[in-house]
Amino acid sequence: MRTDYCQFALLCEGTSDAPLVTALETLLVEAGFDEVYGEAHTKRGSVEDALAEMAENRDSFHIVFVHRDADRAGREARTSEIARAAANIAWAEGDEPRIVPVIPVTMTEAWLLLNEAEIRAVCGNPRGSEALDLPKPHEIEGIADPKAVLFDVLRQAAPQGGRRRLTVQALSAWRSHLVERLDVHGRVRSLGAWQALEDEIAAVWDEHRGVRRP
Structure with a gap:
């Protein structure tokens, strides 16, 4: 019987956001994964520097969630920033994780x-x-x-x-x-940034199962 396992890292801006691992684990299980393990990594320097360090260390994760507060830059700017950083990373074959932005508007x-x-x-x-x-x-x-x-x-x-x-x-x-203790089933689900995160996780699950989205 197939077990759908997911190991992820949460790259966060500070240790105070590390507890978001709990919410992400819950979301991934509810998306469909049977077993999920997540760990927090505090970012030092830029997003690109942090991802490059992961790649150099051959860290093995299915997903790297990158947390960035939108602040005044806005969610789209932060998403583009993360995408540009990820595009510059040379992962070893087989080690390429899915990069998923976690961007509260304006802060966690x-x-x-x-x-x-x-x-x-x-x-x-x-x-x-x-x-x-x-x-x-x-x-x-x-x-x-x-x-x-x-x-x-x-x-x-x-x-x-x-x-x-x-x-x-x-x-x-x-x-x-x-x-x-963030309630992933609560009123946070009405926020656009949270809905975007749920959509990203649904896409990760579809990709894992080989489902093509329209």
């Missing part, structure tokens, strides 16, 4: 602003009732600085007595927990 934090229950839970205040004024889904990808918005929301969601003592380190830890 935008994906974390859609689940009020998880925000309250990671702050240790799941029964909090103070209004958080979260942006609506259709507003998310238009926020210029989702990280600042998320940190403000986390401060509001925290237990009232401990808000003054909150450090950037504590807020960053909560952010990492939110990334790890």
